[in-house]
Amino acid sequence: MIDGNRAAVSxxxxxxxxxxxxxxxxxxxxxxxxxxGSVRIPTSDVLEILTGGAQPSPFRTIVLDxxxxxxxxxxxxxxxxAVIGTVLQALVRNPLADPFLLGVSSGASAGAVAVIVLGxxxxxxxxxxxxxxxxxAAFAGALLSLLVVYTLARSGGGGFATGRLILAGVxxxxxxxxxxxxxxxxxxSADHLKEVLYWTLGGLGSxxxxxxxxxxxxxxxxxxxLVALARPLDLLLVGEEGATVLGLDTARFRAAVFVLASLLTxxxxxxxxxxxxxxxxxxxxxxxLVGAAHRAxxxxxxxxxxxxxxxxxxxxxxxxAPQDIPVGVLTALTGGPFFLWMLRRNRTEATA
Amino acid sequence: MSVPAELRTESLTYRTGTGPGGKTLVDDVSLHAEPGETxxxxxxxxxxxxxxxxxxxxxLAPTAGRVLLDGxxxxxxxxxxxxxxxATVPQDGHTGFELTVRQxxxxxxxxxxRFWEADSARDAALVDAALARVGAADLxxxxxxxxxxxxxxxxxxxxxxxxxxxxxxxxxxTNHLDIRYQLEILALVRDLGTTNLLALHDLNLAxxxxxxxxxxxxxxxxxxxxxxxxxxxxLLAEVYGVTAEVAVHxxxxxxxxxxLPPTAPRLPPST
Numbered sequence: 347m348i349d350g351n352r353a354a355v356s357x358x359x360x361x362x363x364x365x366x367x368x369x370x371x372x373x374x375x376x377x378x379x380x381x382x383g384s385v386r387i388p389t390s391d392v393l394e395i396l397t398g399g400a401q402p403s404p405f406r407t408i409v410l411d412x413x414x415x416x417x418x419x420x421x422x423x424x425x426x427x428a429v430i431g432t433v434l435q436a437l438v439r440n441p442l443a444d445p446f447l448l449g450v451s452s453g454a455s456a457g458a459v460a461v462i463v464l465g466x467x468x469x470x471x472x473x474x475x476x477x478x479x480x481x482x483a484a485f486a487g488a489l490l491s492l493l494v495v496y497t498l499a500r501s502g503g504g505g506f507a508t509g510r511l512i513l514a515g516v517x518x519x520x521x522x523x524x525x526x527x528x529x530x531x532x533x534x535s536a537d538h539l540k541e542v543l544y545w546t547l548g549g550l551g552s553x554x555x556x557x558x559x560x561x562x563x564x565x566x567x568x569x570x571x572l573v574a575l576a577r578p579l580d581l582l583l584v585g586e587e588g589a590t591v592l593g594l595d596t597a598r599f600r601a602a603v604f605v606l607a608s609l610l611t612x613x614x615x616x617x618x619x620x621x622x623x624x625x626x627x628x629x630x631x632x633x634x635l636v637g638a639a640h641r642a643x644x645x646x647x648x649x650x651x652x653x654x655x656x657x658x659x660x661x662x663x664x665x666x667a668p669q670d671i672p673v674g675v676l677t678a679l680t681g682g683p684f685f686l687w688m689l690r691r692n693r694t695e696a697t698a
Numbered sequence: 699m700s701v702p703a704e705l706r707t708e709s710l711t712y713r714t715g716t717g718p719g720g721k722t723l724v725d726d727v728s729l730h731a732e733p734g735e736t737x738x739x740x741x742x743x744x745x746x747x748x749x750x751x752x753x754x755x756x757x758l759a760p761t762a763g764r765v766l767l768d769g770x771x772x773x774x775x776x777x778x779x780x781x782x783x784x785a786t787v788p789q790d791g792h793t794g795f796e797l798t799v800r801q802x803x804x805x806x807x808x809x810x811x812r813f814w815e816a817d818s819a820r821d822a823a824l825v826d827a828a829l830a831r832v833g834a835a836d837l838x839x840x841x842x843x844x845x846x847x848x849x850x851x852x853x854x855x856x857x858x859x860x861x862x863x864x865x866x867x868x869x870x871x872t873n874h875l876d877i878r879y880q881l882e883i884l885a886l887v888r889d890l891g892t893t894n895l896l897a898l899h900d901l902n903l904a905x906x907x908x909x910x911x912x913x914x915x916x917x918x919x920x921x922x923x924x925x926x927x928x929x930x931x932x933l934l935a936e937v938y939g940v941t942a943e944v945a946v947h948x949x950x951x952x953x954x955x956x957x958l959p960p961t962a963p964r965l966p967p968s969t
Contacts (some may be wrong), residue, residue, distance in 0.1 A: 441795070574814040581808060583795045587788040590757050592861075593781030593809035638795035641816070 359389025362643055368649040372421070375656045379417040380409050382660060384668045416553040419561065419617060419653035420659045420673070423550070424624055426565045426614040428651025429644055430607045431625025432632065433572055436582045436640070438511060439604055443687060444626040447511075448604075449491045449518035450611040451620035456522040456529075457487020458545045463533040481557070481616040484545075488612030491518050537547070548621030551657050557617050558662050564613040568606065571647055575603070576641035578644070583638060603643065621655070621674040623681020628654055630688070702733040702893045703768045703864025704782060705754070710763035711747050721729060722792035723749040725917040726763070731865070731910075736887070736894040738908030738925075740901060742938055746917040747897040748869055754895065755867045767864065781809035785858035786867045787851065799845065800838040801851045806860035821860075828859040832886060853896040855886065866892045870899055905929055906952040913937060926953045 381392045387405050427445055434443040435694045445451055461483040462559045498514035530542055544551065572579070578599055581589040589596045615621070632647035655673065658680075662673040712724040724746045731737040739747050752758040754765050756777060765772045767783050785806070806828075807821045817825075829835045832852040834893060837845065845853065851871060858866055866887065872880035880900075884907040887894055898904040904911055905925035914923040915937045921928045926946065934942045940957055947954040 436795075552734035577808055577811065577815070578813055580797075580801070581805060583797060584802070584805065585788070587757050590777060591755055591781060591784075591786050591788055592805055593776075595777050633796060637801075638797050639801050 350658055361571045361636055364646060368646065368653060370654065372649060372653045374652055375660065376417050376421070379420070379660045380413045381665050383408075383413065390412050408696075410554040411555070415555045415558055416550050416659065418558055419553040420550045420655045421559070422561045423614045423618045424628075424651040424653070424655025424658075425648040426561070426568070426610060426651070427621065427624040428471055428628035428632070428654070429565075429569050429572060430611055430614075432629040432640070432644060432647045433579065433603060433607050433631055434625070436579050437607070439582065439585065440512075441630065442626070442685070444623065445514075445607070445611045445615075446489050446519065446620070446622055447624075448608055448611065449495045449515040449522065450488045450608045451615050451622070452519040452522035452526075453487040453489070453491025454484040454612060454615040455487070455524055455546045455620045456526045456547060457483040457485070457490075458616075459526045459542050460487070460529055462541055462545070463529050463538050481560075484616035485612045487522075488608070488615065491522060492605070492608040492612070494518050496601075496608075544672050545619040547672035548615070548619035548677070549662070549670070549672035550618055551672075553617070561614050561617055566611055567649075568610040569644060572603075572604065573641060573644050576639070576644065579603070579640040580638075591616045619672070619674060621677055623677045623684070624651055627681055627684050630684075689693065700859075700862040700892060701864055702891060704731070705865045705895060706730040706734050706763045706766040706769075707750075707754065708766060710750065710753055710765065711761050712746075712753055712758060713761040717859055722755065723917050727917075727919050728763075729800070729912050729919065729922070731893050731895055733864075733893055734891060735909050736896065736907060738904040738911045739895065739897045739914060740899075740904050740911055743916035744915040744916075747914055750914070751786075751867050751869050751895070751897055755778045755784050778809050781861060783863055784865045784867055785859055785861040785863035786869070787871060788900040797842050798838065799827070799834065799842050800825060801837075802842045803853060803857045803860060805919075806857040809861060824860045824862075825856075828856040829853075830857060830915050831890075832856045833882075847874045848876060849884055849960075851875060851879065852886075855883065858941075859890070863892060866890065866894045868894070868896045870897055872898070872900065872903065901929060901934075901955045902952075905954065906950055929953045929955060 364633070377389060377392055377396075380396070381389050385405075385408060387409060391405055392409055395406050400406050424504050430445045431443070434445065434447060435441050437443070438447070458480050461479055495511070495514045495518050498518075499511040526542075526546060530539070578589075578594050579592045581592055582596070584592075586596055628651040629643075629647050632643055632650050635650075636642045638647050646691065655677075658676050659673045661674050662671040667672065707727055707729050710724055710727045711722065713720045713722045715721065727746075727750060729737070729739075739750065741747055749758065753760045756772065756957075759773070762829045767776060772780050772784075804817055804821065804825050807817060807824065811817075811821075826835070826838075829838055832855050834849065834856055837849055837853060842850070844852065855871075868887065871883050871887065875883065880903060882894075884903060887896070888907050895906065900907070905913050905942060907924060911921075911925050911928045912919055913933065920937060921933055929944050931942055931944055934940055934955065936945070942958060943956045945956070946952070
């Protein structure tokens with residue numbers, strides 16, 4: 347048992363090192379995200395502004411009012427999508443699951459695009475498409491697609507089949523994407539194209555201080571709740587029958603977690619648009635670092651997701667400056683190959 | 699540790715579908731296992747063994763009849779209540795996710811914990827004791843997915859042990875195992891002190907390790923009793939459609955079945 351204790355202690359130590367390392371890396375990424383961009387601000391100035399020591403200046407405005415909310419929104423959305431992806435992969439017991447699987451992201455996009463485009467078409471004026479109505483419409487769209495997917499995925503006995511869930515999610519995604527395109531094309535409004543593209547691809551450029559409260563609160567509450575549910579989430583990993591004989595009411599629990607994950611996705615993508623692949627890639631990296639048990643995994647996935655999206659957004663702002671590339675383009679560019687690599691790895695494992 | 703319970707099924711019936719198209723997989727089966735007894739369930743493929751066991755450990759709800767544990771109806775309680783009293787080794791116990799043997803075994807404490815409760819020092823001690831009991835202490839920090847079939851089976855029995863059940867229900871626990879591990883697992887289970895209900899394929903193993911046997915044929919109970927009363931040439935011909943000799947083995951004292959190749963004219967195929 348001494349060996350066992352030693353192994354347990356070394357694992358705890360390793361976990362501490364991983365968390366501390368990620369926190370340090372996130373701090374570096376945040377400062378870099380504040381310093382770099384179309385205007386380069388010296389790191390010492392950034393730190394002085396952050397600690398409240400600086401006089402009002404253009405730099406101070408850029409750091410505090412433009413870049414900081416954007417970096418914080420990126421961290422919140424990245425952390426949230428990673429946590430949701432982790433949980434969904436446990437829920438469907440498939441490491442290829444992603445928030446997009448639910449169709450929720452597409453629902454949010456469709457809602458936002460409808461408001462952006464139709465708002466001006468019906469001449470209600472630019473007043474309709476505001477920073478309040480767009481997220482609200484996105485959330486409504488997410489909620490609606492959640493209801494549709496959930497209804498379709500429910501089987502007769504009140505159960506909740508994984509295969510049906512995936513198929514329903516994919517089908518709803520396609521239909522909503524088609525609807526989004528239809529709205530866009532029939533509205534014939536080229537001036538909205540960029541804004542709409544930004545939404546469907548996902549970006550953080552519209553971040554402002556007043557947008558942070560809701561996603562921030564949802565992220566913290568949702569993550570805390572899911573960490574508290576770490577034990578039953580672990581049980582899901584051993585399968586339907588395995589979880590049932592260990593006393594978990596799997597049908598009810600999976601339905602509850604699915605609704606929670608969908609609501610959280612809805613709140614997050616309502617502000618950022620549909621940023622893809624974060625929820626697919628980050629959980630894998632996090633599992634490689636600390637294993638699959640959720641009490642340890644979820645906080646690490648959140649940190650890693652925040653780090654990843656803050657860094658990706660920094661790249662999106664700088665690689666083609668002064669062009670601001672939607673960050674979703676970059677995450678998809680890295681995520682697509684990652685997905686293919688996963689598929690290959692799964693295949694070799696399956697045949698081994 | 700755990701206190702062995704008395705298990706009883708009362709006219710247990712399981713039907714798929716309704717109306718004339720439905721099939722009765724388990725038909726009015728009443729069986730019982732005394733506290734601490736190891737009871738075997740034998741019968742040909744499709745005779746309803748697995749369905750019956752699933753009704754007992756709760757992944758199927760019986761169409762009619764009851765499962766009683768120490769006289770209390772299991773259907774009255776929650777899945778969690780049941781998991782505190784009945785443990786099993788499920789067939790799909792493996793996982794594609796990286797979990798250590800220790801993490802898998804520790805899951806057996808779940809039915810005794812609140813959702814949000816972390817494992818205590820006592821839980822950890824129970825896990826260590828169970829791993830030692832099945833001879834898997836050295837596997838604790840290995841990846842569960844990387845284990846051999848025999849190691850995996852032992853780990854899952856350890857998980858069932860930390861549930862501290864009154865009854866252990868195992869469906870073909872020797873499946874896919876080398877003969878050495880088959881003997882090891884059955885000896886281990888018999889000596890645990892729990893009440894055991896096992897579905898077994900191999901009649902000789904069933905005869906040697908079980909106190910009593912129940913024979914299922916097409917969902918119905920056709921014989922029960924001590925192995926030497928149940929396993930007869932006549933029953934094997936009727937239920938399995940084979941010619942076999944049964945003799946008491948001088949070394950083990952248990953009845954031993956020797957199958958004889960069919961001679962012309964061939965026996966009619968049993969359906």
